[in-house]
Amino acid sequence: MEKVAIKGKNFLGFELEINIDKIDEIKKELELVLASSSHFLQNTLLTLKLNETNKILSNDILKFLKDKNIYINAVVVADKKGCNADIPVIETKNMHLLAEKQDKQIATYRGNVRNGQTIRADGDLVITGNVNSNSYIYATGNIFVLGKLNGIPHAGYGGNNDAIIFAFALNPPQIRIGDFITRSPEEGVSLRNIKGVLPEVAYINDNNIMINTYEEWLRLKD
Amino acid sequence: MSGKVLTITSGKGGVGKSTSSANIALGLALSGKKVVTIDLDIGLRNLDMILGLENRIVYDVVNIVEKVCKLNQALIKDKRTDNMFLIAAAQTRDKSAVSAQQITNLTNDLKKDFDYIILDSPAGIESGFKNAMTPADEVIIITTPEISAVRDADRVIGILEANTKKDVSLIINRINPRLVKKGDMMSKDDVLQVLSIPLIGVVPEDDNIVSYTNIGEPSILHKESDSGLAYKNIVKRILGEDISFMEITEEKKGFLQSIINFFKE
Numbered sequence A: 001m002e003k004v005a006i007k008g009k010n011f012l013g014f015e016l017e018i019n020i021d022k023i024d025e026i027k028k029e030l031e032l033v034l035a036s037s038s039h040f041l042q043n044t045l046l047t048l049k050l051n052e053t054n055k056i057l058s059n060d061i062l063k064f065l066k067d068k069n070i071y072i073n074a075v076v077v078a079d080k081k082g083c084n085a086d087i088p089v090i091e092t093k094n095m096h097l098l099a100e101k102q103d104k105q106i107a108t109y110r111g112n113v114r115n116g117q118t119i120r121a122d123g124d125l126v127i128t129g130n131v132n133s134n135s136y137i138y139a140t141g142n143i144f145v146l147g148k149l150n151g152i153p154h155a156g157y158g159g160n161n162d163a164i165i166f167a168f169a170l171n172p173p174q175i176r177i178g179d180f181i182t183r184s185p186e187e188g189v190s191l192r193n194i195k196g197v198l199p200e201v202a203y204i205n206d207n208n209i210m211i212n213t214y215e216e217w218l219r220l221k222d
Numbered sequence B: 001m002s003g004k005v006l007t008i009t010s011g012k013g014g015v016g017k018s019t020s021s022a023n024i025a026l027g028l029a030l031s032g033k034k035v036v037t038i039d040l041d042i043g044l045r046n047l048d049m050i051l052g053l054e055n056r057i058v059y060d061v062v063n064i065v066e067k068v069c070k071l072n073q074a075l076i077k078d079k080r081t082d083n084m085f086l087i088a089a090a091q092t093r094d095k096s097a098v099s100a101q102q103i104t105n106l107t108n109d110l111k112k113d114f115d116y117i118i119l120d121s122p123a124g125i126e127s128g129f130k131n132a133m134t135p136a137d138e139v140i141i142i143t144t145p146e147i148s149a150v151r152d153a154d155r156v157i158g159i160l161e162a163n164t165k166k167d168v169s170l171i172i173n174r175i176n177p178r179l180v181k182k183g184d185m186m187s188k189d190d191v192l193q194v195l196s197i198p199l200i201g202v203v204p205e206d207d208n209i210v211s212y213t214n215i216g217e218p219s220i221l222h223k224e225s226d227s228g229l230a231y232k233n234i235v236k237r238i239l240g241e242d243i244s245f246m247e248i249t250e251e252k253k254g255f256l257q258s259i260i261n262f263f264k265e
Helices: A025-043 A055-067 A092-100 A214-221 B017-030 B061-065 B100-111 B126-131 B147-163 B177-182 B188-195 B209-215 B226-238 B255-264
Strands: A004-010 A013-020 A046-049 A076-077 A090-092 A106-110 A118-121 A124-128 A138-139 A143-149 A152-157 A165-170 A172-177 A180-183 A200-205 A206-212 B002-011 B035-039 B084-087 B116-120 B137-144 B166-173 B198-206
Touching: A004 A025, A013 A025, A025 A055, A046 A055, A055 A076, A055 A152, A055 B137, A090 A092, A090 B198, A106 A118, A118 A124, A124 A138, A138 A143, A143 A152, A152 A165, A165 A172, A172 A200, A172 A206, A172 B177, A180 A206, A200 A214, A206 A214, B002 B017, B002 B126, B017 B084, B017 B116, B017 B137, B017 B166, B017 B226, B035 B100, B061 B100, B137 B147, B137 B188, B147 B166, B166 B188, B188 B198, B198 B226
Parallel strands: A013 A046, A046 A076, A076 A090, A106 A124, A118 A138, A124 A143, A138 A152, A143 A165, A152 A172, B002 B116, B002 B137, B035 B084, B035 B116, B137 B166, B166 B198
Antiparallel strands: A004 A013, A165 A200, A172 A180, A200 A206
């Protein structure tokens, strides 16, 4: 486990997870993280995840981050007891409930995504057209391509490993879901392979990206 | 008179932009339109050679924008028809010698005297491409049925769709029916599925193009040429006629030829 990690697991944005217990060591590790990504952290929604032993330090950590211009929206802990932060404290078990209450955002893109273009979306992304080679599509939620997918998709961008990618022909050189990445088989892609129009779904199962036909995926899900 | 600016571009190099520009320009001129073609591939010109007008160049497009000469002095009249003129590219300069605004001013001047102004764009998506795109009323994208060329065309279409609202149409060049049938080459429909823009012509592979280029006589001047016929149809479509697409099939072979081909393969 990393001492300090940036994750993107919850609906409140990115999560800064601290797994060490001594305030001096925490500050030292945070300095290191900030050295590489302070600009990113200053411009995004952040929650702070603490464990059972370091949660009493919450206000010290928050003050340290505030001095660096990084503002935290909420603290996430397993048990509220003993955490006296000045900002909202959320228990881990309630995160899912909150996430479900949140209205799901769906972005729609009409037309083809062409070579060299990049589409980004918060929440689910629906594309009504083909996604051509050398284009990139990112969504924090699921990706649905109602056409052929030949560009590079990243579903669950920011760490949502439950996201799926759906396309009528799934043919990208790489598939990225949450923290995972996989590439297409090395065998030469002949012109005939491009022509398939079977709806397919990519998802994560046992820390591997799997691809199945839509029907098979529905069957496995139940 | 208010002319139309037709830009011919591709993204990838070597797919037939200049050859198509030469054929379309001559075709429009032979149909009675007044046409001027501008080679914007500054530094790597060859439209003059394809048209066989190489030895007539005195002033070029850079000379016009730098006001070294008058516009009329740089118009090179074609040797076959009085309706077509060429403005050649400078060979001793590069793409940065002109700006998009200067080319737009030039085409605006030419619009008064010509029906069609054809801009032969350089390959790539850098400044030369922008110079050719900015003044365009209509854009014709050329691609060959190869994945690399189709992807580059896709990139160009994406740039055009994102930045402008110009009419874009497609010419698929050098299609080889034998390879399509074998499944080794993308068919017309495969290309259209990826690019999904209106098709304005399909030009078959033609071995004679090389020699036509060498002697400076575009294939549209040759009655027996298949590619020439395809370009004639493209010209008619540009002029608004509704022409059905040529069925490009394998050439008919005699018995002996079939046997020779059998051993070749």
